[in-house]
Amino acid sequence: MTEKEKIRKAVLKLREELDQEEAVQRSKSVLRHLENLPEYRNAGLVHTYISSKPNEVDTIMLIARSFARGKRIAVPVITDKKERNIETSELMNIGDLTEGPFDTKEPKVFSAVPSEEVDLFIVPVVAVDRSGNRIGWGFGYYDKFLQSQNKPIVALAYNFQVVDSIEPSDTDVKVDYIVTENEIIKTGARR
Secondary structure, eight states: OOHHHHHHHHHHHHHHTSOHHHHHHHHHHHHHHHHTOHHHHTOSEEEEOOOOSTTOOOHHHHHHHHHHTTOEEEEEEEEETTTTEEEEEEEOOGGGEEEOGGGOEEESSOOBOOGGGOSEEEEOOSEEETTSOEEOSSSOHHHHHHTTOOSOEEEEOOGGGEESOOOOOTTOOOOSEEEOSSOEEEOOSOO
16 A cells, blocks of 8 residues: 555545534634635636535535535536547536536536636645645546646645655646645645
């Protein structure tokens, strides 16, 4: 088992052990911190994953709050599993979601948005370090998708998901900010 796999397994165990109500409260705190981040406040079009894993930071709540603030929302759609391609689709309504690959959620109707129009990317993490190195699910979809993006990338995580150190691979894309229930960490990774 690689070091990344060990970290992934340990952190997922901690996340799965969270009481559901505690996860909701922690998510609310993470979102309050995110809403204080100028890059989020100033973003007109926010790209975010749609939370679908047990006790993941709740982005459904984020999407609803973003719509209420007049923001447009874009979400990832896996368009080619073999090639690990993600494309960006605008989400018009939270009720317009259906099941996607890997137990994810995606819009019922694909409405392409050029990723260059996105002002802020919010990505899922299983674990992340303060230098911006992240561990996801190990499939590499987000790293491939984010390679060509130059807008800020934010990871939403609970405190225990921030680990001491992650050894990056050549294809890993670092995040610029980590938002937890206690703090906003500016990694300085890409800027």
